[in-house]
Amino acid sequence: MFPIRRLQHSFFSFACAVFLLGLSLPGQAETPQQILNSYQDAARTQAAGFSASSGRGGEFFRAKHGKDWSCSSCHTNDPTATGKHIVTGKTIQPMAVAANPERLTRPEKVEKWLTRNCKDVVGRECTAAEKADVLAFLIAGK
Template sequence: MNKELRVFRVLAVALCVGLGDLAQAVTPQDLLKTYEAQSGKASSARGEQFFNAKHGKEWSCASCHENPPNHDTKHIVTGKVIKPLSPNANPVRFTDEAKAEKWFKRNCNDVLGRDCTAQEKADVLAWLISIK
């Protein structure tokens, strides 16, 4: 990658972190950096554990997305097809910050009964990025 492009990417990430919810992520890694800036270093191991655990409600993330979430699945109630969560299997995942936030909000409420914290989002996203 040439020097100008690297500088541009660094500035783009800084802009995403600086603008918070107003910025659109360019890559899943950019979004991860945004969450880490809000919460601290992400843990892929914690993300996998969080994804597979039930948190006081009937469902875990894996209830609908399965493990590993690198293939099409179906929602356990509606039967609607869910595209892979892993950005390596589905390159458009986590490239739109507003869309990612919408789905985190909806799914975290289904699984946890509350919004996910920035740390929980960072951990799950770090794990999803690692899945091939």
């Protein structure tokens, strides 16, 4: 009977550790700047010395692309404003970090958002440089 108790204790300890680790993971958000830096580093593998530009990001955000849409078609020209999806009418919270501090804190969410929206708006996946520029624009909030 003693080995069973030891096994139960070990399993309980393991289960507690896994549970606590799971609770800590959602708290592992990154800063918008850290996420921007990762895209900027990826872009530098294509073009040495690349530096993200909020100006280029703003131009990209407002420019019409493949489907005659721009990012601002749904998100408005002002990233600090609330947008509205052009097809569904769904409200979209502000994209700018200054207006919505929860934006750009989860790398996997940022990548999912950029991948989906680039395919919808641009008609292709955006490059790391384009992603970095758009994030620089959203961080600057201009």
